[in-house]
Amino acid sequence: MGDAGTATSSKSERAYNSVKARIADGTYSPGFRLVLAKIAEELGISVVPVREAIRRLEAEGLVTFERNVGATVAGIDPIEYLYTMQTLSIVEGAATALSSPLIGPADIARARAVNEEMRECLQHFDPPRFTLLNKDFHSVLFENCPNPHILNLVHRGWGRLASMRSSTFRFVPGRAHESVEEHEALLQLIESGADAADIERAARLHRSATLDAYLAQTGAHPS
Amino acid sequence: MGDAGTATSSKSERAYNSVKARIADGTYSPGFRLVLAKIAEELGISVVPVREAIRRLEAEGLVTFERNVGATVAGIDPIEYLYTMQTLSIVEGAATALSSPLIGPADIARARAVNEEMRECLQHFDPPRFTLLNKDFHSVLFENCPNPHILNLVHRGWGRLASMRSSTFRFVPGRAHESVEEHEALLQLIESGADAADIERAARLHRSATLDAYLAQTGAHPS
């Protein structure tokens, strides 16, 4: 998708994807000032679709907007990270529980394969790749969620995490090991046809544990 | 709020509030076609801010949008109702649990007073009023939630329910009685300083029970 998926024939959509991609890949780093006219010129379009795209990103929390001033890329504010992770722990836990009855052996196998890659990845410690695999793993588990609203919230949460490229595992290496183990436990729980409530609790705890590890780390190592 | 709260000095905001209010009060009923130029003329502004307002409402799920066709007010699609209620049960449960430690005796008293009004309201059966009080009651319980993301999701859920004016209690009168009793139980649980997990479970169950009652009713009385 080299040019940021631009086949919608809607300039607004193109602008949205383009800006979002640039935030994700770090071209627009946190605090960067997004000027409508500038982006419009770069994309060769008018400011109107750009403005619409920015507002969408604002609604998703990827940028902050101030009236008559403009938009800036949202940062890695630790408190925002906490909010996002806590929210994600709740909605992802629910999504995983809701989709668990729809997860078949093929899905389990796929997730397990990804987790093995992660385990392997532990050796040469590559946080970005690990984070990517981590998302792949969880995607398998929650993507079957039959409630599109909840699924949408999960996607938003992950989107925000991707934009604030903290990657947690970069800061708390020890957490990566635990994470892989918890993944396997979660898979076994789902395989055994456990109660939805148990799966939800496990999935939520798995994420809060990552958050707690981050908080403990930043508490000990204040920037 | 006679003219739909219009002091923001932003026409986009005014349009948003205005259209949202008209959806809530039924002026724009489900399926109603929202034509940009028409609304713009009615409000005495240009189509640009109106368009922005409509897109915001679309993001919140109050209207559905189709490219090159336009927006229509979202309906009471039972399946959408299910999705919304299920999502709300999860996020409201979490919000209530998170805010429970911050709920003081004054809040409890206020909530209890509202619940008494509801109990009284049972006599002369006034669904719209009952629904309004119901929201007031729960607002006291979740409004202290320290995580603004979660709180925002709760507000969105309630906003959608308000737009699809189904009011449940209109359809399932029996549920109203149970609801009042569960409210009292929930208050006692919070008063007793119960575990957050227990409060969350109770709050979630309270809402799913309403949903289930609705589903049972529509299952028995298919329209």
Place this chain on the structure above:
DNA sequence: GTATACAAGATTGTATACGAAGAGTACGGG
């Protein structure tokens, strides 16, 4: 030297205008 007032520049907010896509309708052919 510092603080304040003012002006110039930059950027957003809104209006108007035009082009594009879809829905409905009338006409002609089968």
Place this chain on the structure above:
DNA sequence: CCCGTACTCTTCGTATACAATCTTGTATAC
């Protein structure tokens, strides 16, 4: 009488233009 096609009409999508607002730099008074 039914179906397909072309046309018109409505409405959205985007561009351009202008007004409103904020920020910033500078000059002046104290």
